[in-house]
Structure formats: structure tokens, C-alpha cells
Amino acid sequence: MDINDLVVRRTLRVPVPEGPSGDAAAVVRQFDAVLMSAGFKLSSELFSILSQRDSGFVMDIAVGTLGAVRRMVGDHVEHNVYFRDFPRGVPDTVEFWTECLLEALADPEAAAQVAADARIGTLNLLSLPKYGRYQHDYLEMLDHHERFVEDAADRVTVLRAGGDPSSEAGELYGALAAATIPGNDDDRAALTALAEFCAFDHVQPQDIPIRENRALINRVRVDLGAPLLVDTVTDVLRLACAISDGDVTLASPTRFGGFPRRARRTLLTALNGVVEANPAALGDVNRYAERWKRLGERLHPHEFALPHAADVFAVARGQKSAPSLAARVEDLLTRDDVPGATRLLRNAPGQLFRSADRLLRSANERDLPTVTAEIGAVAGQVSGRVLLSLREHLENREAPGKRRVFINQSARGHIAPDQREPIPGAILTELREILDAELRTRLGDRRWVVAPDVLDIALPISGKAIADGFGTLPRGSRLPIAGNLLRFFVYWREARQTTDFDLSALMLDADFGNPEWLSYTNLTAVGGSHSGDVIEAPEGASEFIDLDLSKVPCDIVIPQVNIFSGEGFGQVAESFFGYMLRTAEQEGAPFEPRTVRMKSGLRGRGRVALPMVFVRTGNEWVALSTHLHLTGEQDGNQVEDNHISTSDLVGSILRRKYLTIRYLAELTGARIGAPDPAGGPVTYVGMEVPQELPDGSTVITPGYLGEIVPA
Structure with a gap:
């Protein structure tokens, strides 16, 4: 991973190393002009600094920076469309299919395939030679579009002056290591690259709040022979996963490889020290017992005289008992001893907060004040994100009988009836006041x-709810849409097998009913048009939907990306979604980078992506960030088939109250x-x-x- 590229994308600062002086004003003006075409601009300070450097030196900086910003907004690829004149010239769907069929019948080989399909009562569009495959190249498509007209409302993102690359990398490394919320895959990849780059000549972070980040940095410490930052047995398990290039979030099992003897000694020594300092830590082993067994087969703990480390694997194999805190709490709750369970959980304040709802539901009227008091007593020991998480949870707890939305670490969501017993309103109010007071104390020392x-x-309670990209925001964020012409897009490039992504838009009324859609089966409808279905992407492919929001006869627009066949979002070589805003008078190509307002990667494990929603509020439209996935089917996903589950999931997100x-x-x-x-x-x-x-x-x-x- 290129460190300068990483700094530009993450900070919008351009690293400027020491270099020869000169007069590069003309080169810098050209650099700035090219940046403007992508929606970026040099700050006056950066313009001045670069103008006083050597021209060749500035050219090197310009090439790297332009590559970085173009990748940010999706301008590093050629966005072709099936219908060359899109958004003009999009035919009626049935007429287009008929045209494809008639052309196929003129080809003896294709006609034979059509006849074979007809004998079993089907028409396979994908077998028609003209259907779904570009009939023109990218340059031919550009020739059929008028020049893009710049507008004052176009996005301009300012790039500011940075220090030398090493100091910029060190500062970004420190910021990512000190993050107080878990990141996404892109965040962890960036932290890993920076930890390796900064391993020898930078100050190493000591306070790393997020356990996953701690594992990635500990991996570098193993290579350096530096002391590890571990205080739980699970910290050591995460580190073993990091060394094996596995999942440090522990959301999925890691296939452990062989460890060098030095690494085995380091891991086992760390494990021994954790358990020796806190024997109760053995209670955490059972949660990942199978993984500990697999790890033990690779670490060979019997080769080292480390008895406390050996106890970890004995617990995993069931040879030694070590009830977890959760098991002890569960035992107390089965005996209706809510006060006892609450007092026990004071030893793990974060777990107490995560169990707050259950404790409050399980408590009788006499015990409720005890639970509330215990929560208040440890509020100062809980991380800010856990405080905010419980606070947001309580904000959505008063309305009984609604449906609950569950979203896992892979952003897959599902809906279930809310069958929880209500919590008295007075208790909810008291807890909200406790949390508000604690948060005010932590935040209030600044103006x-x-x-x-x-x-x-x-508020970003978890970075896992934020897709990587440009202009992405936490789930539940709302931003106003300025203008009526909305265009969203998907790009994908297959890795190993033919892959067909389909961009669609589901339209609903304010009550989430009366569904209509734009898709490859309905190319022109409800005030919009589809750029045409592309069914393979060996060199990359794009699909677009164009909407005039002033003509859309609905209140909710839900873009979705369906995997019709082939590789998943996490398997393709590259895939991303985004949206643009422009005026009808601007003309231009289907993709104009300076009109891009948001671009996010598509890397979830579901087969249907729901990146965002556009909602009419009065006479205005807002963009709501969702970053959701549906599991979907292995093949054949279509908006027509999943509109009910999509409507349910999006409706739950829209009704939820988010802390902002x-x-x-x-x-x-x-x-x-x-x-x-x-x-x-x-x-x-x-x-x-x-x-x-x-x-x-x-x-x-x-x-x-x-x-x-x-x-």
C-alpha cells in the first residue's frame, strides 16, 4: 500500500518532502486545473509551497496525488454504458428485447439456441448476442456526449499542505491507533500498512483502545521483539490471528499456520503472564474454545515450562473448569437473583452496560433501583462508545410492539418482532440522565x-457501520440533496469468473407501499432511466440510474445492487457504488467526477447491497446512509423478488432514532x-x-x- 496515497485519501493533505527549489508555478497551475476536473483543488498555501519547488519534483507529487484523488471518487476506471446516449436514447424495455431477439434470429447459431429455449418455453436474454455486452468502446461512447459544463454547485474538495511523508505517516498512524471506535476492513488494512512503515523510526503508540487494532500493532511488536500490549487471553488469540493473516475481529475462524519457535514462545509467554496476573481470565477461554484447541495444536505449549499458558488449553479441551463471567451471571439470573448478577457484572463494566436491558427487564419493582444505581456507579469506567451505544438504545426503547432490526458485523440485516417486556418510563428517563451527565463531563472540557x-x-458508535470510500457517513446520517437531477452508479470488475451485478432502484410511498422500480426489466419509469444491463465485466463494467427528483411520483428511493450471478462483493477484483448531483444543462458523460458526492466500496457478504436511501421530506430530499446488505439468493437476485424484505429493513432503519x-x-x-x-x-x-x-x-x-x- 502506497503511504503517500494513503495519507492523501485519509487526511486530504498532500505530503511535501524536502526537495530542490525552483519556479514550478506553471506546472502547479496545470496540476490545479487537472485536479479541478476531478472535483479537487489545491489550497492557497499548498499552491504557494509547490510553486517554489523544482518542476520535476512537483510533477512527481502531482502524479501520485491525482491517482489518489481519482481513486477516491471512482475516476480511475472508464465508466462505459450499454446504451451509448444514456440518459437519452434509452428504449422501451420490450422493444429493446424484441430488437435483440430479431438480431439473434439472423444469426444461425444464435437462432438455434433461441429455438432450443423456445421448446422448453423460455427465452434466455443472456444467450442473445447483442444483450448485455457493450456494443461500443469507451471512446465511442464519449463521442456521443456533449462537453460537460461546469457549475458553481459542483463539488470542490480542498487539498491542504502536509509535512514530509514520514511525519504525515506517523501522525496518521497515531490517530488510527488511538481510535475509540472499531474500524472497517479498510481501516485495519491502513493501520497494518502504517504500523509496518512506522515500525523502526517512529514513536510507538501505547494507548490502543480497540482490541482489534491492538492485535495488528502487536504483530509488528512481535517482529521487533518489543513488549506486547495484552491484558486478556483474547488479546493473545487476536494476535495469533493477526500473525496468521486471519480475522482479528474473531467474526470468522482463522486457519492457523505454523509459527516459528520464537513467535510460539512470545505468544505463550504473553498468555502465561495474563493468566498469572489474573487467574479469572481463564473464564474467557470457553467463548472461543474450538479456536484455542486449533491454536494449541500449532503452539505446542508442552514444549515450554509455562504452566499458566498450559491451563488455557486445558480449559479449552474441557480438562479444567473455569466458568466464565457470563456463565456465572446466567446462573444467578436463572435463580432470579438480579441484584447479585448486577453486582457481579460490576467487575466488567462494559458487559454490565451491554446487559442493561436484560437486567432491567428481569428485575422486579423492588430491584430496579439497585440495577440503575449499579449502572450509574460504573458509568465513569465505560468507554465512550459503549455509553453512546446504550444511550441510543434507550432512545429507541419506549415504543413497544415494534419490530427490531439486527445488523451483524458484515452489515447484513434482518427484522424480528420486538417481544421484549417494556421498561418503566421513569427508569429509562433516569438512565438517560445518568448517561447524559457522564457524556457531558467527558465532552464539556472543550468549546x-x-x-x-x-x-x-x-455519531459513529462503530466504524464498522461506515463503508470505506469518499463522502461516506455513519449509518443513519442524513444530508440534504441540493438539486433535482440524481444519478447513482455501480462499477465492478470480476476476478475469476463471469459476474453480473444489477443496479436497481425501488420506489415506495411514505408508508413503504405501492412499490415501483427501475431495473434492467424496466428501463424507463417513474421519472428516470436505466443505462442498460451489462452481464459480464472482465475489464470492468458500470451501470447507472438517472432520476429527476422533481418528477419522481414517490417518497422513498432505495438504490440496490443485486448480484445476479458470479462472484460476491468480497470476491470481485473491485466494486463500488456512488451517487452524483448535477443540472440538466451540464450535459457531459454519464460519469463526471466533480459531480460525485459519495462513493463507497461494496465488500459485504450478502448478495444484495443497500448502500443508501433517498427520502422526500416535505419539498426537499435527503440522502440517508444505510450501508446494509441482504443475504439474498446465490443467483438470480432481482428487485422484483426482494422488494418486501428491502422495504421492511429500510423502514426499520428510517424509523430508528440515531444519536446525531x-x-x-x-x-x-x-x-x-x-x-x-x-x-x-x-x-x-x-x-x-x-x-x-x-x-x-x-x-x-x-x-x-x-x-x-x-x-
Whole structure:
């Protein structure tokens, strides 16, 4: 992974190493002009710095930076469309199919296949030579489109000046290591690359709140022979997974390979030390007993005189008893001893908070105050994300009889009836006040200033709910849509087998009824058009949907990407989704990078992706981030078949109350608007870095929302 590329994508700063002086003003102007075509621009400071350097030096920086920003918005690939003149010239669906059939009948080989299909009562569109395969190349498609007309409303993202690459990498490494919320796959890949790059000549982080990140950094420490940061047996298991290039989140099992003797001694010594310091840690072994057994087969603990480490594998094999905290709590709850279970959980404050709902439901009226008091007593020992998670949970707990939405680590969601007993309103109010007070204490030592346009962005309780990409926001975030012409797109490139992704749009009314759709089976409908079905992507393929929101006769638009056949989102060489906003007068190619407002990777394990939803509120439209997947079928997924499950899942997300930056602003008494340049240092939360800020201020933009969450 290129470190400079990583810094640009993650920070919107361009690393500027030491280099020869010169006069590169002309080159920098060209660089800036090309950046503008992709929707980016050099800050005045960066423009000035580069202008005083050697031209060749600047050219090297320009090439790398342009590659990085183009990948950010999806402009690094050629976006061809099946219908060359899209969004104009899209035919009626049946007429198009008839045209494909008539052309096939003129080809003896294709006609024979059509006849064979007809004998069994079918017509296989995929067997028709003209269907689903580009009939023109990318340049021919461009020749049929008018020049793109720039507009003042087009996106312009400013790139700022960074320091030398090494210091920029070290700063980003420290920020990712200190993250207070779990990241996604892209975050972990970035942290791994930075940990390796910064292994020898950078200060190593000591405070790593997220266990998964700790495992990745501990892997580098193993190579360096440095002390490990572990205090639970599961920390050691995660480290073993990291060394084996496995899943440090433990969401899926890792196939352990052979470990060198030095690594085996390091892992077993760490394990021995954890258990020696805290024998109760053995209780955590049972949760991953099978994985410990497999790991024991590779570590050969009998070769080392480390008795406490040997106990771990004895517990995993059932040769030694070590009841977990969860098992002891479960035993107390089966005996209706809710106060006892609550007091026991005080030893694990995070687990107490995660068990709060069950404890409150299980408690009788006499015991409820005890549970509430115990939760309040340990609030100061719980991480900020756990506080926020429980606070958001309580915000959605008062309405009984609704359906619950469950979303796993792979972003797959499903709905189930909410059969939980209600919790008294007075208890919910008391707990909310306890949590608000604790969060206010942690957040209130800063002067907060919040821009109005970020108030409805959801707080990032987990980075796993944020897809990697450009302009992506936490699940539940809402941003207004400025303009009527909305175009969303999908791109994919198959790796090993023929793969067909299908872009569709499900349209619903405000009550999630009266479904209509745009898809390859309905190319023109409800104020929009589809760019045409592409059924293979050996060199990459794109599909687009164009909508005039002023003409859409519905209230909810749900883009979805269906895998019709072939490789999954995590198997293809590359895939991403995004949306653009433009005016009808701008013309241009189907894909114009400076109109891209959001682009996110598609890497979930489901076969249907629901990246976001567009919702009409009054006379305005908003974009709601969802980052969801449906399991779907192995083949043949279509919007017509999954619209009911899609409607249910999206409806639950839309009805859910998310903690947003508005909640934070109200909690801290933040100033809404622009900062006062004459005032003291502030923490500013906004979409972009403002031009004027008091010295010593901190800026938090969407890419750094995790910094809001207190440790």
C-alpha cells in the first residue's frame, strides 16, 4: 500500500518532502486545473509551497496525488454504458428485447439456441448476442456526449499542505491507533500498512483502545521483539490471528499456520503472564474454545515450562473448569437473583452496560433501583462508545410492539418482532440522565462549535457501520440533496469468473407501499432511466440510474445492487457504488467526477447491497446512509423478488432514532454556526475546514468523526 496515497485519501493533505527549489508555478497551475476536473483543488498555501519547488519534483507529487484523488471518487476506471446516449436514447424495455431477439434470429447459431429455449418455453436474454455486452468502446461512447459544463454547485474538495511523508505517516498512524471506535476492513488494512512503515523510526503508540487494532500493532511488536500490549487471553488469540493473516475481529475462524519457535514462545509467554496476573481470565477461554484447541495444536505449549499458558488449553479441551463471567451471571439470573448478577457484572463494566436491558427487564419493582444505581456507579469506567451505544438504545426503547432490526458485523440485516417486556418510563428517563451527565463531563472540557449542515450526521458508535470510500457517513446520517437531477452508479470488475451485478432502484410511498422500480426489466419509469444491463465485466463494467427528483411520483428511493450471478462483493477484483448531483444543462458523460458526492466500496457478504436511501421530506430530499446488505439468493437476485424484505429493513432503519451531532451540540451547549476568529481555541465540527479559526483549535470533519467519541 502506497503511504503517500494513503495519507492523501485519509487526511486530504498532500505530503511535501524536502526537495530542490525552483519556479514550478506553471506546472502547479496545470496540476490545479487537472485536479479541478476531478472535483479537487489545491489550497492557497499548498499552491504557494509547490510553486517554489523544482518542476520535476512537483510533477512527481502531482502524479501520485491525482491517482489518489481519482481513486477516491471512482475516476480511475472508464465508466462505459450499454446504451451509448444514456440518459437519452434509452428504449422501451420490450422493444429493446424484441430488437435483440430479431438480431439473434439472423444469426444461425444464435437462432438455434433461441429455438432450443423456445421448446422448453423460455427465452434466455443472456444467450442473445447483442444483450448485455457493450456494443461500443469507451471512446465511442464519449463521442456521443456533449462537453460537460461546469457549475458553481459542483463539488470542490480542498487539498491542504502536509509535512514530509514520514511525519504525515506517523501522525496518521497515531490517530488510527488511538481510535475509540472499531474500524472497517479498510481501516485495519491502513493501520497494518502504517504500523509496518512506522515500525523502526517512529514513536510507538501505547494507548490502543480497540482490541482489534491492538492485535495488528502487536504483530509488528512481535517482529521487533518489543513488549506486547495484552491484558486478556483474547488479546493473545487476536494476535495469533493477526500473525496468521486471519480475522482479528474473531467474526470468522482463522486457519492457523505454523509459527516459528520464537513467535510460539512470545505468544505463550504473553498468555502465561495474563493468566498469572489474573487467574479469572481463564473464564474467557470457553467463548472461543474450538479456536484455542486449533491454536494449541500449532503452539505446542508442552514444549515450554509455562504452566499458566498450559491451563488455557486445558480449559479449552474441557480438562479444567473455569466458568466464565457470563456463565456465572446466567446462573444467578436463572435463580432470579438480579441484584447479585448486577453486582457481579460490576467487575466488567462494559458487559454490565451491554446487559442493561436484560437486567432491567428481569428485575422486579423492588430491584430496579439497585440495577440503575449499579449502572450509574460504573458509568465513569465505560468507554465512550459503549455509553453512546446504550444511550441510543434507550432512545429507541419506549415504543413497544415494534419490530427490531439486527445488523451483524458484515452489515447484513434482518427484522424480528420486538417481544421484549417494556421498561418503566421513569427508569429509562433516569438512565438517560445518568448517561447524559457522564457524556457531558467527558465532552464539556472543550468549546464546541458545530456547522449547521452536520447536525443530522449520526455519531459513529462503530466504524464498522461506515463503508470505506469518499463522502461516506455513519449509518443513519442524513444530508440534504441540493438539486433535482440524481444519478447513482455501480462499477465492478470480476476476478475469476463471469459476474453480473444489477443496479436497481425501488420506489415506495411514505408508508413503504405501492412499490415501483427501475431495473434492467424496466428501463424507463417513474421519472428516470436505466443505462442498460451489462452481464459480464472482465475489464470492468458500470451501470447507472438517472432520476429527476422533481418528477419522481414517490417518497422513498432505495438504490440496490443485486448480484445476479458470479462472484460476491468480497470476491470481485473491485466494486463500488456512488451517487452524483448535477443540472440538466451540464450535459457531459454519464460519469463526471466533480459531480460525485459519495462513493463507497461494496465488500459485504450478502448478495444484495443497500448502500443508501433517498427520502422526500416535505419539498426537499435527503440522502440517508444505510450501508446494509441482504443475504439474498446465490443467483438470480432481482428487485422484483426482494422488494418486501428491502422495504421492511429500510423502514426499520428510517424509523430508528440515531444519536446525531445535534445531540452532542445540545448536550455540550455548542455554538451553532461559524467560529469566532477572535475567541479562544475551539473544537469545530463541520463538513470542511473553515478559512479562519482561533489558534490552537481542533477541526473534526466527516472523515474524523471518530474523534468526537470520548475514550
